[in-house]
Amino acid sequence: MLSTKSFNRLTKGVAVVAALASTVGLAACGSSRAATAGGKDSARFLYATGDETWNATVKAIVDAYNKLPNKVGTVVAEPIPSGSDYATAMKTMDATGNWPAIVDMRDTVTYIEAGKLAPIPQEVTSLVDDDAYSAYKDGNVYLTPSTANNGELGFGIVYNKQYFKDNNLSVPTTWDEFIKLMQTIKAKGQTPLATAAGEVWPSGQLWKPIASETFAKHSAKDGGFWADVKDGKAQVADLKDDLTKLKDIIDNYTLKGWQSTLDAQTTTLLVNNQAVMATTSSGLGRLRDINKVKPDFDAGYFLIPDSEGNFNVLKNSVGDSSQGLAISKQAKDNGKQYDIAVDFLKYYYSVDGANVIEKSGTMSPQIKDSSKVTRNTEIPGSTDYYALLDSPKLKWYVNETPWKTFSTFNTFFRQSRIAMQDNQSSIDDTIAKVQAEFDKDIKG
Amino acid sequence: MSTSLSVAATPSKTSHKSDSAAKSSTMSAVQRRNRWMMFFFILPMLVVFLAIVIIPSLQSIQLSFTDYDGISPTYNYVGVDNYHEIITSGRFWNAVKNTLILGIGSAFIINVISLVMALLLDRIHHFSGFFRTIVYLPSLVSAFIASTIWKYMLNYNFGAVNSILKKAGLEGWVHDWLGDSHIVVWVLLFLICFTLGGNTTLIYLSNLQSVPQELVEAAEVDGASGWQVFRHVTWPMLAGSVTVNFTLSLIGGWVIFDQIQVLTGGGPGFVSETMAFFIYRLGFGEYRAGFGSAAAVLLFIIVMITTVITNKYMRGREIQA
Numbered sequence: 001m002l003s004t005k006s007f008n009r010l011t012k013g014v015a016v017v018a019a020l021a022s023t024v025g026l027a028a029c030g031s032s033r034a035a036t037a038g039g040k041d042s043a044r045f046l047y048a049t050g051d052e053t054w055n056a057t058v059k060a061i062v063d064a065y066n067k068l069p070n071k072v073g074t075v076v077a078e079p080i081p082s083g084s085d086y087a088t089a090m091k092t093m094d095a096t097g098n099w100p101a102i103v104d105m106r107d108t109v110t111y112i113e114a115g116k117l118a119p120i121p122q123e124v125t126s127l128v129d130d131d132a133y134s135a136y137k138d139g140n141v142y143l144t145p146s147t148a149n150n151g152e153l154g155f156g157i158v159y160n161k162q163y164f165k166d167n168n169l170s171v172p173t174t175w176d177e178f179i180k181l182m183q184t185i186k187a188k189g190q191t192p193l194a195t196a197a198g199e200v201w202p203s204g205q206l207w208k209p210i211a212s213e214t215f216a217k218h219s220a221k222d223g224g225f226w227a228d229v230k231d232g233k234a235q236v237a238d239l240k241d242d243l244t245k246l247k248d249i250i251d252n253y254t255l256k257g258w259q260s261t262l263d264a265q266t267t268t269l270l271v272n273n274q275a276v277m278a279t280t281s282s283g284l285g286r287l288r289d290i291n292k293v294k295p296d297f298d299a300g301y302f303l304i305p306d307s308e309g310n311f312n313v314l315k316n317s318v319g320d321s322s323q324g325l326a327i328s329k330q331a332k333d334n335g336k337q338y339d340i341a342v343d344f345l346k347y348y349y350s351v352d353g354a355n356v357i358e359k360s361g362t363m364s365p366q367i368k369d370s371s372k373v374t375r376n377t378e379i380p381g382s383t384d385y386y387a388l389l390d391s392p393k394l395k396w397y398v399n400e401t402p403w404k405t406f407s408t409f410n411t412f413f414r415q416s417r418i419a420m421q422d423n424q425s426s427i428d429d430t431i432a433k434v435q436a437e438f439d440k441d442i443k444g
Numbered sequence: 445m446s447t448s449l450s451v452a453a454t455p456s457k458t459s460h461k462s463d464s465a466a467k468s469s470t471m472s473a474v475q476r477r478n479r480w481m482m483f484f485f486i487l488p489m490l491v492v493f494l495a496i497v498i499i500p501s502l503q504s505i506q507l508s509f510t511d512y513d514g515i516s517p518t519y520n521y522v523g524v525d526n527y528h529e530i531i532t533s534g535r536f537w538n539a540v541k542n543t544l545i546l547g548i549g550s551a552f553i554i555n556v557i558s559l560v561m562a563l564l565l566d567r568i569h570h571f572s573g574f575f576r577t578i579v580y581l582p583s584l585v586s587a588f589i590a591s592t593i594w595k596y597m598l599n600y601n602f603g604a605v606n607s608i609l610k611k612a613g614l615e616g617w618v619h620d621w622l623g624d625s626h627i628v629v630w631v632l633l634f635l636i637c638f639t640l641g642g643n644t645t646l647i648y649l650s651n652l653q654s655v656p657q658e659l660v661e662a663a664e665v666d667g668a669s670g671w672q673v674f675r676h677v678t679w680p681m682l683a684g685s686v687t688v689n690f691t692l693s694l695i696g697g698w699v700i701f702d703q704i705q706v707l708t709g710g711g712p713g714f715v716s717e718t719m720a721f722f723i724y725r726l727g728f729g730e731y732r733a734g735f736g737s738a739a740a741v742l743l744f745i746i747v748m749i750t751t752v753i754t755n756k757y758m759r760g761r762e763i764q765a
Binding site: 111199200255258423 | 514
């Protein structure tokens with residue numbers, strides 16, 4: 001039997017041990033997490049989800065790399081948590097100090113400036129086409145392309161080819177023809193177009209092709225439209241005609257419920273014949289998704305032409321203001337994880353890696369040996385997409401946004417456009433609010 | 445002085461007092477030990493709580509005066525610019541309006557419905573366990589999951605709600621429930637009330653079962669009607685749980701986030717943003733942690749003021765009751 005004194009001593013000891021155990025346990029949790037940030041012989045590859053084709057591509061390339069007999073280590077594909085947007089997921093990850101080795105990077109300038117990324121070595125960049133990447137102002141390369149640098153060629157329209165054939169309709173070659181096409185479809189009792197704004201980001205799928213004619217008029221030498229707005233050579237009001245066109249399409253030709261429709265749902269709306277056409281920002285990837293959902297669906301793809309029949313497509317901004325693959329500073333500090341990341345990227349930009357990427361439905365990045373890569377033409381409609389690359393009407397334009405606060409402005413602009421489309425504010429009020437936000441975020 | 449005199453005059457008392465002093469000294473030593481023990485027991489949680497709640501919360505006051513983006517290692521002090529921008533922003537006031545509608549609205553509706561449900565459950569004697577489980581069940585589903593289910597059910601083109609309305613020949617009632625800016629906040633209010641009422645009902649029910657039956661019977665013997673019994677006997681006895689439930693519902697309403705994030709993402713446009721969502725969107729989605737912190741400080745002040753006022757009113761009501 002324990003005396004009171006012994007009992008007190010015992011309980012006090014338990015309390016102290018419990019306190020210590022909890023504290024040490026927490027510390028242990030931290031160190032355990034740090035150790036598994038890639039593990040001793042593995043490195044994590046964090047990638048943005050949302051596009052099924054890109055998910056499949058990441059899985060395919062990671063699986064292929066992990067099967068290599070002479071790999072430096074294992075790569076673990078880690079999707080950004082479902083339900084969280086990219087910026088939130090990245091900030092949460094950064095706050096926990098739990099960076100993966102390889103990152104599917106957006107908002108790159110913010111993270112370069114914060115010292116979170118490591119330079120990509122020359123042994124990787126030497127495999128990539130010289131035009132497909134560029135150095136940051138400090139002379140280092142922090143970003144290499146994850147897919148073909150086809151800019152916003154994926155911002156277009158997927159359509160029901162069979163419906164077009166049955167109704168003697170053809171792909172529009174000018175803006176006026178595009179409007180007439182929608183009028184014809186509407187007159188036949190069908191809904192011409194499905195689009196999505198249930199999430200904020202897909203709102204650009206219709207907007208960017210419409211505004212591209214205005215954007216393309218601004219000099220590439222100075223950086224493009226937004227750079228001109230910053231320098232006072234242009235203003236948001238220059239987009240008034242484009243916003244009016246956008247509003248007209250939304251009001252007259254778009255399937256109801258677009259406000260709460262999610263991007264992925266437009267595929268279902270198309271294959272269920274609830275709309276004849278649908279907007280997309282993933283081009284080839286969307287064609288693959290359609291084929292997966294309904295293999296016998298005859299899908300086609302076209303770009304919205306401008307008034308003169310040109311396809312104005314935003315060129316990839318190579319380097320810091322683009323998106324692509326990056327290596328984290330945390331991996332560099334770790335050493336082993338950096339070696340794995342470099343080895344993985346070398347495979348990513350090899351001919352074998354490019355073939356794996358192509359087979360999964362994504363167009364591979366431009367590499368030095370691109371001529372040896374086998375293109376995947378099995379997906380219905382993919383020939384439409386590839387044909388655009390050879391079209392004489394294809395005009396690349398530049399619209400650089402190298403300011404780390406542009407993401408703040410862009411989110412506001414997207415939401416404001418949705419509010420305008422939804423009749424919550426007039427076009428003029430929207431322009432005034434967006435200009436004020438630009439002045440505050442970018443100029444200020 | 446008087447103590448020493450009495451000690452000298454009465455040795456037996458002195459001995460008794462010194463025993464009692466020794467006892468008291470032992471007691472206080474034990475108490476001191478126990479206090480240390482208690483402190484050690486709460487220490488781990490205290491450390492965690494300080495590290496992940498209190499210190500970051502205090503730091504957000506400091507950050508609210510900066511242009512911190514949440515990522516960069518450095519930031520600049522911008523004075524009260526963030527507060528000025530928030531207060532002059534239409535987006536902020538829209539979020540405040542939504543928060544008031546959802547916070548106060550859900551607090552009232554949840555309490556009324558829960559009280560009615562509790563009164564019904566209190567009178568049910570057959571299968572009472574079954575009915576109580578049914579009423580409480582929605583509270584066991586996380587707000588995220590419940591909202592996801594509702595999101596599918598209310599989808600304009602595929603959702604069960606619109607499909608049923610169409611099949612029932614009620615085409616005119618079909619709506620884009622989560623995309624129509626005129627009704628979306630009211631739809632959110634309905635969904636929030638639907639999922640948050642279980643705990644409130646449970647508190648009312650437990651309080652109802654502790655109302656002395658002799659008081660109810662005495663009132664009935666005196667000829668009071670059912671309504672009069674409720675108004676003059678049951679209702680005053682529920683005063684404490686009304687205070688607790690209303691305060692909890694109100695606080696829950698101020699910080700509604702999950703439902704907004706899942707169901708509308710604050711849209712279409714900015715129309716269904718609440719204060720909590722506004723803070724999240726700015727702090728995380730738009731890389732404006734300093735600005736988001738300023739909004740969080742304002743939300744904290746609003747929650748504190750309204751909670752104190754509500755509590756004061758409710759407590760006063762309890763005393764009167």
